[in-house]
Amino acid sequence: MKKIVYVINHISFFVSHILPIAKQAKKKYKIYVIFGEPASLEMEKIALKIFKKHKIRYKKISYSSSNINIFIEFLALIKIFFVIKRINPDLIHAIGNKAILFGGIVSRILSIKSLVVFITGMGFLYSNKLNFKELLVKKIFYFIKKFIFKHKNKLIIVENFDDYKFFIKKFNLKNVNITLIKGSGVDLKKFKKINNNTNKQITLFARVLEEKGIKEFVYASTILKKRFPEWKFVVAGALDYEKKSLLNKRTLVNLNIKKTTEFLGYQHDVMSVYKKTSIVCLPSYREGLPKCLLEASALGLPIVTTNVIGCRDAIINKKTGLLAKVKNVNSLVNKLSYLIKNKNIRFKYGKNGRNFAIKNFDLNIVIKKNLDIYSNLISKN
Numbered sequence: 001m002k003k004i005v006y007v008i009n010h011i012s013f014f015v016s017h018i019l020p021i022a023k024q025a026k027k028k029y030k031i032y033v034i035f036g037e038p039a040s041l042e043m044e045k046i047a048l049k050i051f052k053k054h055k056i057r058y059k060k061i062s063y064s065s066s067n068i069n070i071f072i073e074f075l076a077l078i079k080i081f082f083v084i085k086r087i088n089p090d091l092i093h094a095i096g097n098k099a100i101l102f103g104g105i106v107s108r109i110l111s112i113k114s115l116v117v118f119i120t121g122m123g124f125l126y127s128n129k130l131n132f133k134e135l136l137v138k139k140i141f142y143f144i145k146k147f148i149f150k151h152k153n154k155l156i157i158v159e160n161f162d163d164y165k166f167f168i169k170k171f172n173l174k175n176v177n178i179t180l181i182k183g184s185g186v187d188l189k190k191f192k193k194i195n196n197n198t199n200k201q202i203t204l205f206a207r208v209l210e211e212k213g214i215k216e217f218v219y220a221s222t223i224l225k226k227r228f229p230e231w232k233f234v235v236a237g238a239l240d241y242e243k244k245s246l247l248n249k250r251t252l253v254n255l256n257i258k259k260t261t262e263f264l265g266y267q268h269d270v271m272s273v274y275k276k277t278s279i280v281c282l283p284s285y286r287e288g289l290p291k292c293l294l295e296a297s298a299l300g301l302p303i304v305t306t307n308v309i310g311c312r313d314a315i316i317n318k319k320t321g322l323l324a325k326v327k328n329v330n331s332l333v334n335k336l337s338y339l340i341k342n343k344n345i346r347f348k349y350g351k352n353g354r355n356f357a358i359k360n361f362d363l364n365i366v367i368k369k370n371l372d373i374y375s376n377l378i379s380k381n
Helices: 011-025 043-054 070-087 097-111 130-148 159-173 214-227 248-255 270-274 291-298 327-342 342-359 363-379
Strands: 003-008 029-033 057-060 093-094 114-118 156-159 178-180 203-206 233-236 261-265 279-282 303-306 321-324
Touching: 003 011, 003 070, 003 363, 011 029, 011 043, 011 214, 011 363, 029 070, 043 291, 070 097, 070 178, 093 097, 093 279, 093 291, 093 342, 093 363, 097 130, 114 159, 130 159, 156 159, 156 363, 159 178, 203 214, 203 270, 214 261, 214 321, 214 327, 214 363, 233 270, 291 303, 303 327, 321 327, 327 342
Parallel strands: 003 029, 003 093, 029 057, 093 114, 114 156, 156 178, 203 233, 203 279, 233 261, 279 303, 303 321
Antiparallel strands: none
16 A cells, blocks of 8 residues: 655644545555644644544654744654654655645655645744744745755645735746645535524634734624623633743733633534534634634534635625624624624525535545545656
8 A cells, every 4th residue: 555644733633624534545545644742732632532543653753833943843853754764655745834844854855756735824924923033934934845845746735815826926836736725624414504593602713822813802702792791702712722822811811801702712522612603703814714614604604704815715705704804803893793783694694604615615525635636646656
């Protein structure tokens, strides 16, 4: 059997976004997964149990996706090099910025025959203000990616058209070396349309990071709670996520001083939260293609998100949801108020969203596209 190695920053992301693809790939290929230190211990613990259940071979390497330490990064690269050399795969599938650097560099040095690069989002360096050191790191990453993208038998996967245009222009890629796949897909049999129109809860599904628009959501909830006291405002996402932009407990207490927003923490059973939700909100600063918005559409839930790359690609404005201005609390309040006050519009957007998801986000289509990519690249070896 041919062999595929997945290199990814976090095992939890592999489970939530890549596992359905890997399970199907496992029927035809031997698969291995290399991942780094967890950003959330709770999320990793659950993910490891799922790995063992599916008997997936893996190797954990000591590196962090959010911190930069030259010695640790070099040591991690060496360890990944020897793991991949021992496995001798026919294809490497690298997912996430730092994993792309590690997997990509090793694929070039070892002359691994095929390389798939999955751009899940541009990360911290493209969604936050950067200091001099961070700007320097961004520049270095650019030159390393140029080296990686010279691989002769590669395919770069992006999730939205803006990133598609960006990578073609920035790295002078040919159309044959890059493709657009709309997110990681949704299991439409599991995520069926639910009737939530009588519920009065707005939920933000995201890790508690600044770039997810947590501050704007809390400020908006403070205003909206006065107008609509019967409505609940909830954030469902990891509170222990190790990243510079994590909003710590003290910051959250100061933000949420009037306690208008409830923070649930990480939810493995997201469906139980969706069933209580009537509007999904994601006021993010930038995304690849957010999975929670794909799931919301599949469930027939109306959406309010920001008019930024990735988020605007996940909805049809004024048909499946509404676009608010990024980092603009008043705009967010206005869009949410409109949906709160208009039950019929919520129902209409939800119905349109389900149809949109069926046409664009079917998990089976995403799996087939990825398996076809593997087959096409490996056949060229």
